Structure formats: C-alpha cells, structure tokens
Amino acid sequence: MTDTEIAELLKAGRPEEALARLLQAYRRRVFALAFSFLRDRDAAEDVAQEVFVRLWRALPRYDGRASLSTWIYTITRNASVSALRARRTESSLEDPLVLQAVEESAAEVPDDAAADRASLLRLVDSLPEKQRQVVILFYMDEHSHEEVSEMLAMPVGTVKTLLHRARARLAASAGVVQSSEAI
Amino acid sequence: MNTPRMDASGQDDLDRRLRRAFRGIDTREGFEARLMARLEAEAAFHPQPDLSAAKIRADAEYRSARGQLERWVKALLRMLVLDSVAAAAALVAATLALLEVGTRLSASLPSVSGMTGLLEIIAGPGLVFGVLLALSPLLATRLTGSLRSG
Structure with missing residues (x-):
C-alpha cells in the first residue's frame, strides 16, 4: 500500500476503504509504538483507537503530498505522550x-x-x-x-x-x- | 563507557528470547469493530468524511475555475490597455487634425465655412469617445477588482 493509493481512494470518495487499508498496514505498528511509551496494553490500545479516530477525521484533507507513515507516527507519539502525562501512576511491563x-x-x-x-x-x-x-x-x-x-x-x-x-x-x-x- | 560484549551465539539466544517475550502482546480481539463503533458515534458530532471530501473537491474545482477566469480577464485587460490607449490617441489626434483642417479651410475658402459647424459636431463626440476609450482600462480594472473580492 502506498500513500498515493490512499490519496487516490480518498479522491475517489472511498474513505472507508482507505481507513481499512491503513488499519491493516498500521494497526500493529501504532499499537507497538504506543505500547513502547505506555507499557500498558489497555492504555496503548486506547491510544491506538484515538490515533485512528484522529486519522479518520483528518483523512479528507490528505492529498498524498506528505508521508502518511510520518504523519501517523507523529500522531501516535503525541497521543502517547499526552496519555502518559494524563496518567498518575507509572505502569510497567509487569502490568x-x-x-x-x-x-x-x-x-x-x-x-x-x-x-x-x-x-x-x-x-x-x-x-x-x-x-x-x-x-x-x-x-x-x-x-x-x-x-x-x-x-x-x-x-x-x-x-x-x-x-x-x-x-x-x-x-x-x-x-x-x-x-x-x-x- | 563499559559495555558488556557477547558472542554471536549469546546474541542470537538473547534475540530469540526477546522475540518470544514480546510475542502475544497485541490489541484485544475486536479492535476494528470497536473502532468502527466509535467512528459511528463520532459521526453524530463531526461532519461525514465523504461529505467533507466532496466539499473539498467542490472547493478545489471552484478555485480552479475562478483562477482560470482571472487569468483570462488579466490577459484580456493587457490587450485592452494597449489597444484602447492606441485607439484613443488615434481618435483624439484625428479629431484635432480634422478641426485644424476645418478651421484653415474656412479661413481660406469662405464657401466651405458651412462645413466647419458639421466638423465641430463630429469632433465633439469623437473627443468624448476617445476620452472614454482611454478610461476603459481603469473601468475594467475596477470590474476585475470587484470580481476578485466577490
């Protein structure tokens, strides 16, 4: 899957298909990145959900010029840091x-x-x-x-x-x- | 900094154990279904992406059409400025020349003095038309300005 393919799906008015492709390609990666920050499966999953919701909202504005992966990872890092700040207690892999x-x-x-x-x-x-x-x-x-x-x-x-x-x-x-x- | 070093087999063993340690850590089953349910709930508060996409496409088409029209008007204006200035100058010069010829003729040939009045009748509107023609680029610029602001 390339960024251009996603942009073309969006241009063709098929955002659901674009999201499905993105989920297939990035679900694990987004989750892993969030997990590397949070070390908590539930919190990482919440962040992953949040990332895809934000992505869904922003997708109509995507024109294929910027790198999708960079964009997705930036959203994930920001959401993870926000989630980390919002948490009172440190979690660990011993969760x-x-x-x-x-x-x-x-x-x-x-x-x-x-x-x-x-x-x-x-x-x-x-x-x-x-x-x-x-x-x-x-x-x-x-x-x-x-x-x-x-x-x-x-x-x-x-x-x-x-x-x-x-x-x-x-x-x-x-x-x-x-x-x-x-x- | 002192960094412990290990041989290849030790490294392979550690790699294998680390891969195994992280195996199975994943999102829960039904991640996508939960996401879709959340997106449906979001739809009540946010515009539908397909509608937004259609609006973005329509905006892009409108901007493109408007850009084309503006380029066309600019090109026309450039031509109009040159043509109208030349035409106005020629018209004014011709009118003044006609008046001068008429004045000289009436002075030297009293029999054609009746034509002088006719020449003055022609020259008056000619001058006014020449001035209007010279002002036409200014009017056109104002028209383009109102088109842009609209």
Whole structure:
C-alpha cells in the first residue's frame, strides 16, 4: 500500500476503504509504538483507537503530498505522550494485563519458558526509557532499524547505538555475557 | 563507557528470547469493530468524511475555475490597455487634425465655412469617445477588482 493509493481512494470518495487499508498496514505498528511509551496494553490500545479516530477525521484533507507513515507516527507519539502525562501512576511491563497476555500466549510452553519471558520483560522494564522503547519496537514486531528510526523520529545510528547498549545490559543481566570490553 | 560484549551465539539466544517475550502482546480481539463503533458515534458530532471530501473537491474545482477566469480577464485587460490607449490617441489626434483642417479651410475658402459647424459636431463626440476609450482600462480594472473580492 502506498500513500498515493490512499490519496487516490480518498479522491475517489472511498474513505472507508482507505481507513481499512491503513488499519491493516498500521494497526500493529501504532499499537507497538504506543505500547513502547505506555507499557500498558489497555492504555496503548486506547491510544491506538484515538490515533485512528484522529486519522479518520483528518483523512479528507490528505492529498498524498506528505508521508502518511510520518504523519501517523507523529500522531501516535503525541497521543502517547499526552496519555502518559494524563496518567498518575507509572505502569510497567509487569502490568498484570501484560503478564496475562504473555501467559495466554505462553499457554503451550513450559513453565520455565514463561518465567524466562516474565523475567526478561522485567529486565526490559528496567532499561532507560529510550533503550526500552527501541527494544520493544525492535523485538515486538521485528521492525528494522530504519522502521524503528522512523517510528521514534530519531536517526538510524542512534537507534543502533541504543539497541546495542540495551542488548549489552540485558545480556549482562540475563546471564549470557561472555566477556566485557571498554568501547 | 563499559559495555558488556557477547558472542554471536549469546546474541542470537538473547534475540530469540526477546522475540518470544514480546510475542502475544497485541490489541484485544475486536479492535476494528470497536473502532468502527466509535467512528459511528463520532459521526453524530463531526461532519461525514465523504461529505467533507466532496466539499473539498467542490472547493478545489471552484478555485480552479475562478483562477482560470482571472487569468483570462488579466490577459484580456493587457490587450485592452494597449489597444484602447492606441485607439484613443488615434481618435483624439484625428479629431484635432480634422478641426485644424476645418478651421484653415474656412479661413481660406469662405464657401466651405458651412462645413466647419458639421466638423465641430463630429469632433465633439469623437473627443468624448476617445476620452472614454482611454478610461476603459481603469473601468475594467475596477470590474476585475470587484470580481476578485466577490
């Protein structure tokens, strides 16, 4: 799906079809980006809904000149930051809803694997904010460095650096470190 | 900064475990149905996007048609200014020349003095028409101005 196709659907007076295509292409990404900010499945879903509502309202004005993905990610980041500010308590990946989702998807795997997942999520949760966001986006849907860079509006090099540092921290904490070296 | 380093197999293992850790975190089932219900509820308070789209298209068409008309009027005006100034100058010059010839003729040939009155009758409206023609670009500019503001 290209931005031009969406613009043409809108021009042809088929906004419902345009929205359906956008949902198909961006639902997971918008949710993942919101989740990387909020670390709360329900809150991230609320933000994702809000993003698509805003998108729906603004779609008639879209003419295909601006990049849709940039626009969608900007709306998502802004909505996530607003939601984060509106929340009184910090949530974490240890949120019961997140752990429940993990457990549901881990129903067929042995208990020790489920425990490993829970402990890894706790480790990710303890990372500095930007590192945590990069890790969540990189591993949640296996987005590329470039995609993560676009989603977070930061240079690809920064994404790689943050990911490298986060992996190193996680590896050290998860007990897979082989050696240490000053960089 | 000291950054722990690990080998490729350790990295692969960590990658695999992280991918597995985030598997299953997704929106709840029925996300799209909930969104559609919300959009339907929104429709009561916001204009329908398809109507808005139609209005935007109509506005664009109107702007385009108006732009075309303005360009056409400007081109016409440019021609009108040159033509009318030339025509007015020629008309005034011709009228004055006619009057001069008439005056000289009546002075030297008393028999044609009766024609002088006729020439004056012709020259008067000729001068007025020449002045009006010279003013016509100004009138046309005012007309275009009112078209733009409308």
